[in-house]
Amino acid sequence: MMETDASSSGGWRFAQCFGDKGEVEDITEADIISTVEFDSTGNYLATGDKGGRVVLFERNEQKKGCEYKFYTEFQSHEPEFDYLKSLEIEEKINKIKWCKRQNSAHFLLSTNDKTIKLWKVFERSLRVVSESNLQDGQRPVAPPTQAAQLKLPRMQQQDNIVAAVPRKVYSNAHAYHIHSISVNSDQETYISADDLRVNLWNLNISDQSFNIVDIKPTNMEELTEVITAAEFHPTQCNVFMYSSSKSNIKLADMRDSALCDRHAKMFEEEEDPSNRSFFSEIISSISDVKFSHDGRYILSRDYLSLKIWDINMESKPIKTIPIHDHLRGKLCDLYENDCIFDKFECTWGGDDKHVLTGSYHNYFRIYDVDTMNDIVLQADKSAFKAKKMGGPLPGNKMGMKNGRPGSMRENMALDTLDFNKKILHASWHPRENTIAIAATNNLFLYSAA
Numbered sequence: 001m002m003e004t005d006a007s008s009s010g011g012w013r014f015a016q017c018f019g020d021k022g023e024v025e026d027i028t029e030a031d032i033i034s035t036v037e038f039d040s041t042g043n044y045l046a047t048g049d050k051g052g053r054v055v056l057f058e059r060n061e062q063k064k065g066c067e068y069k070f071y072t073e074f075q076s077h078e079p080e081f082d083y084l085k086s087l088e089i090e091e092k093i094n095k096i097k098w099c100k101r102q103n104s105a106h107f108l109l110s111t112n113d114k115t116i117k118l119w120k121v122f123e124r125s126l127r128v129v130s131e132s133n134l135q136d137g138q139r140p141v142a143p144p145t146q147a148a149q150l151k152l153p154r155m156q157q158q159d160n161i162v163a164a165v166p167r168k169v170y171s172n173a174h175a176y177h178i179h180s181i182s183v184n185s186d187q188e189t190y191i192s193a194d195d196l197r198v199n200l201w202n203l204n205i206s207d208q209s210f211n212i213v214d215i216k217p218t219n220m221e222e223l224t225e226v227i228t229a230a231e232f233h234p235t236q237c238n239v240f241m242y243s244s245s246k247s248n249i250k251l252a253d254m255r256d257s258a259l260c261d262r263h264a265k266m267f268e269e270e271e272d273p274s275n276r277s278f279f280s281e282i283i284s285s286i287s288d289v290k291f292s293h294d295g296r297y298i299l300s301r302d303y304l305s306l307k308i309w310d311i312n313m314e315s316k317p318i319k320t321i322p323i324h325d326h327l328r329g330k331l332c333d334l335y336e337n338d339c340i341f342d343k344f345e346c347t348w349g350g351d352d353k354h355v356l357t358g359s360y361h362n363y364f365r366i367y368d369v370d371t372m373n374d375i376v377l378q379a380d381k382s383a384f385k386a387k388k389m390g391g392p393l394p395g396n397k398m399g400m401k402n403g404r405p406g407s408m409r410e411n412m413a414l415d416t417l418d419f420n421k422k423i424l425h426a427s428w429h430p431r432e433n434t435i436a437i438a439a440t441n442n443l444f445l446y447s448a449a
């Protein structure tokens with residue numbers, strides 16, 4: 001493993017931070033970021049929060065390097081109440097997925113637990129009446145007395161505004177909470193997944209979906225596993241995968257049958273019986289899966305590790321990367337405070353040569369897939385307190401070791417970790433080394449040369 005301290009952050013630099021920079025204790029629940037996603041060009045970035053809002057950022061072309069500016073914000077979902085089940089439905093945005101841009105407008109899907117919406121975001125000019133029969137600009141004029149004096153009102157462009165309108169609302173198709181949506185490479189269909197089902201939608205049809213995976217047992221008492229994530233293959237529009245709480249990933253082919261209950265491939269690693277414990281099933285549950293951009297590999301994240309699978313080898317992963325092994329001895333405490341159920345996401349770098357995932361105390365790790373060297377960084381307020389952007393990344397002031405600052409990796413293993421600060425959501429720019437990290441209510445951007 002490559003040691004990384006503040007002076008050798010692998011070329012990564014803190015670039016920007018959006019959001020209120022107050023203390024964690026003062027944060028409003030609604031402001032906590034619950035998803036973050038670059039579009040396919042990397043020129044736009046979206047975040048969703050627990051308050052049901054979607055905020056879009058646009059690349060700032062005036063600035064050298066990769067910098068973003070606020071583009072627009074809109075309320076995507078409102079809190080609802082299901083009277084039949086006496087359930088409150090949160091407005092929290094679980095996922096946002098961009099559709100590939102076809103014209104000057106942007107289209108993106110956002111979902112809460114129950115309802116998916118397709119938003120159209122576009123710029124339009126605001127026009128005002130500059131001249132009419134009763135006024136000339138701001139100056140009132142006497143009304144005309146003869147028909148010949150009547151004139152057509154004149155319009156003048158006043159401003160450009162960014163509008164967001166919901167084009168489609170896809171509702172009532174999921175009995176359980178939606179945790180995943182994925183747009184197909186054909187840009188015509190998408191899948192949505194909850195704990196027991198995966199549905200296939202046509203983007204243009206909101207009142208009909210096809211159930212393509214159903215693992216609900218006839219008797220719910222026999223339920224042994226749930227679906228945890230689902231994603232379409234990046235280039236083959238008939239192939240998708242879904243992961244389960246039983247530590248396996250199933251690859252399905254929609255050409256095979258209408259209901260993809262028979263998977264084409266299953267990726268699963270046999271557990272060593274000597275390592276079995278009360279927590280085994282919880283920590284082996286897969287929280288996220290991602291295809292590499294070329295579709296050749298699969299990246300999966302469970303509670304303690306990242307795994308990279310070759311799509312042609314189902315028996316075992318080609319790489320297993322421990323993320324925070326030092327927490328193995330603390331599983332009891334993590335079970336007590338519910339942290340053991342945290343769902344960490346994982347993501348590939350645009351070149352498929354690096355992978356990224358988060359940890360506690362706002363630490364996150366970037367791994368080189370070939371060499372397995374890693375970089376530990378911290379999305380911390382000290383980053384934007386650094387005066388010089390060109391200087392080294394700060395954040396190593398936590399532990400002193402033999403009179404010198406401890407490295408990030410040593411700090412990660414300390415007992416002083418704050419489990420309320422966690423990096424669950426991140427996105428990697430598709431074309432360059434820029435990453436967006438959601439840290440509670442702040443959005444951090446880091447770039448590497």
